[in-house]
Amino acid sequence: MFALDPADPMPLYAQLARAIQAATATGRLAVGDQLPTVRQLAVDLRINANTVAKVYGELERTGLLETRRGVGTFVRRSGEHNGPLAERSARLDELVDRFIAESAVLGFTAEEAANRLALRIRKKGSNDG
Numbered sequence: 001m002f003a004l005d006p007a008d009p010m011p012l013y014a015q016l017a018r019a020i021q022a023a024t025a026t027g028r029l030a031v032g033d034q035l036p037t038v039r040q041l042a043v044d045l046r047i048n049a050n051t052v053a054k055v056y057g058e059l060e061r062t063g064l065l066e067t068r069r070g071v072g073t074f075v076r077r078s079g080e081h082n083g084p085l086a087e088r089s090a091r092l093d094e095l096v097d098r099f100i101a102e103s104a105v106l107g108f109t110a111e112e113a114a115n116r117l118a119l120r121i122r123k124k125g126s127n128d129g
Helices: 012-026 038-045 049-061 085-105 110-128
Strands: 065-068 072-075
Touching: 012 049, 038 049, 049 065, 085 110
Parallel strands: none
Antiparallel strands: 065 072
16 A cells, blocks of 8 residues: 655655655545554554554644544545645645755756656646546
């Protein structure tokens, strides 16, 4: 369900949190969907169960997930509006900066990266309609 990259400098818990948030924002996980248990997801991803528990706890505090004792962990609300606008805008700026930086590592200019992103958006838009 989620893919983590041990070679990525981003910590595994941050990768997992980002993957869960992305899955809710894109509709791969909908409100009411149940996530795997902490233990099961840890086994599936080959990471420590404490890491999964930490991510679930953080996402529960933000209101994205809810844990029902004895039942499991569920998506509480969509990730589309996860937090105040100023906080989400700051996170978007960080994402854009990271996108541009990683594109540069691959040898692309910011303009080439932006053009590729625009192309991808147009392509996705034509596939949705």
